[in-house]
Amino acid sequence: MMTREQFLNELKAALNGMKEEELEGVLSYYGEMIDDRVEAGMTEEAAVKAMEPVKEIAGRVLEEAGMAEEKPKNTEKGNWQRIARPADSVALLRVQAECKRIRVITEEDAAAEVCLRYCIGTNDIYQLHEDGGVLTLEHKIRPVSSFVNEKKGENLSLEDIFSGVGKLLTGLGERIVNGGVTIFTGDSQENEIEITLPHTFCGKLHLTTSNARISVEDLTATQPMVLSTSNSRIVASNLNCAQDITFTTSNGRIVLDDVNVNAAHLTTSNSRIELEDVFARDQIVAATSNSGISAEDTEAGGLLSLSTSNGRVELSDVDARELVIKTSNGSVSGSVKGKREEYTVSSSTSNGANQLGSFAGGDKTLRVVTSNASIALEFGE
Amino acid sequence: MDVQMKRGLIEACILKLLLRGDSYGYQLVREAEEVLSISESTLYPVLRRLEAAGALTVYSMEHNGRLRKYYAITEAGKQKIRDFLTEWEDVMKVYDFIRRDA
Numbered sequence: 001m002m003t004r005e006q007f008l009n010e011l012k013a014a015l016n017g018m019k020e021e022e023l024e025g026v027l028s029y030y031g032e033m034i035d036d037r038v039e040a041g042m043t044e045e046a047a048v049k050a051m052e053p054v055k056e057i058a059g060r061v062l063e064e065a066g067m068a069e070e071k072p073k074n075t076e077k078g079n080w081q082r083i084a085r086p087a088d089s090v091a092l093l094r095v096q097a098e099c100k101r102i103r104v105i106t107e108e109d110a111a112a113e114v115c116l117r118y119c120i121g122t123n124d125i126y127q128l129h130e131d132g133g134v135l136t137l138e139h140k141i142r143p144v145s146s147f148v149n150e151k152k153g154e155n156l157s158l159e160d161i162f163s164g165v166g167k168l169l170t171g172l173g174e175r176i177v178n179g180g181v182t183i184f185t186g187d188s189q190e191n192e193i194e195i196t197l198p199h200t201f202c203g204k205l206h207l208t209t210s211n212a213r214i215s216v217e218d219l220t221a222t223q224p225m226v227l228s229t230s231n232s233r234i235v236a237s238n239l240n241c242a243q244d245i246t247f248t249t250s251n252g253r254i255v256l257d258d259v260n261v262n263a264a265h266l267t268t269s270n271s272r273i274e275l276e277d278v279f280a281r282d283q284i285v286a287a288t289s290n291s292g293i294s295a296e297d298t299e300a301g302g303l304l305s306l307s308t309s310n311g312r313v314e315l316s317d318v319d320a321r322e323l324v325i326k327t328s329n330g331s332v333s334g335s336v337k338g339k340r341e342e343y344t345v346s347s348s349t350s351n352g353a354n355q356l357g358s359f360a361g362g363d364k365t366l367r368v369v370t371s372n373a374s375i376a377l378e379f380g381e
Numbered sequence: 382m383d384v385q386m387k388r389g390l391i392e393a394c395i396l397k398l399l400l401r402g403d404s405y406g407y408q409l410v411r412e413a414e415e416v417l418s419i420s421e422s423t424l425y426p427v428l429r430r431l432e433a434a435g436a437l438t439v440y441s442m443e444h445n446g447r448l449r450k451y452y453a454i455t456e457a458g459k460q461k462i463r464d465f466l467t468e469w470e471d472v473m474k475v476y477d478f479i480r481r482d483a
Contacts, residue, residue: 026425029406032449033421036407039445057422064426312418 004034007048014058026061053270055231055251083128084115085135095137095193095207102207104195104216115196323366331373338364340379349375391419391427393465399437399454428452436461
């Protein structure tokens with residue numbers, strides 16, 4: 001469990017690089033928020049827990065301060081590598097990476113090639129393997145210790161270690177927290193891997209990374225897709241997949257916009273799940289914690305399950321054969337497609353108004369459970 | 382909701398709350414609940430923007446042995462509310478028109 005002090009220290013670490021004055025403002029603001037909650041009767045622990053996750057706060061603050069702006073791509077500089085293979089020779093693509101960002105894009109006129117592009121900085125270690133149609137690219141970031149080790153033999157002073165870290169800090173990469181030390185991932189130009197696939201990709205796509213954002217744009221895939229990362233977001237837009245997609249992260253959002261799949265399994269923690277224009281022939285199962293879920297124009301042929309805790313669930317024109325919504329300490333509101341009489345409904349909350357109630361009706365089922373908050377769902381005309 | 386629109390709505394709500402009297406962060410988050418739910422991390426940049434625009438001023442006052450930041454609306458802030466209301470009259474006209482024909 002985190003104390004006020006720990007929370008503020010983590011926030012400070014996450015905002016490393018920010019101007020002193022701005023940083024003080026943010027810290028005193030959140031310190032005051034916790035103090036006022038404690039004064040209102042909460043325990044320190046509960047007051048800290050009521051704050052959003054540090055990563056999310058830092059992300060927003062930095063975004064607002066214009067520090068999180070994405071740098072324009074500079075392909076002229078740096079040691080860029082490009083690997084291309086005929087698409088039909090790659091059955092499964094596997095990327096394991098610690099980089100900042102993995103972008104999966106498609107090109108209209110791509111010559112049926114699978115192409116990986118990445119930039120090698122002095123702190124990047126890349127290894128490529130190919131075996132039986134499996135193309136694997138592994139990326140690792142050289143730890144600070146090995147950087148410092150290079151200076152061994154010389155008389156290593158404390159200043160040297162700090163100047164080593166300082167040198168790493170001059171890079172523009174994503175910050176990675178390693179054992180409590182905040183370091184920048186060095187001087188790689190981009191610290192991102194770009195994967196270009198033909199518009200229709202017949203192989204399996206399997207990406208495993210950590211602390212890195214994964215984004216997928218404009219892709220039509222015929223095989224299952226598995227994306228997993230941690231402490232960062234997964235974003236998919238204009239994605240078609242004939243089979244199932246499985247997205248797993250933690251402490252980062254999952255955002256789906258204009259997605260058409262057989263089934264979607266989405267799991268994160270301490271962050272939001274946002275669905276817009278998502279259609280699944282079979283089921284959609286989305287789970288997070290300590291944050292909200294929103295679903296707009298989202299439809300599942302079978303089960304549509306949205307579950308979280310300590311967060312509200314907002315629906316707009318959502319449709320499913322079996323709709324299950326579970327949360328706590330957050331309201332459930334919005335609209336469900338289809339007429340009231342098409343549904344058999346059961347709903348329950350505590351310490352909150354329940355405008356939905358429970359009743360027997362049609363074949364579709366709707367189950368809503370929350371606590372300490374209201375339930376208000378409307379049906380279509 | 383459109384991000385830009387939401388931003389404008391939140392700013393106007395915060396200013397309206399300050400019209401009732403000077404307030405502090407936690408109270409603003411709680412009172413805003415009446416109309417729209419905002420989190421601490423949403424409120425912070427809003428306060429910063431309003432301060433930068435001269436719509437509110439910030440001062441610290443001792444409270445229970447610690448310093449608490451209070452926000453006060455300025456004349457420019459009051460004008461911002463009036464501008465908001467005038468602008469939205471037009472928006473409401475369009476809303477009524479669309480609603481009628483829908």
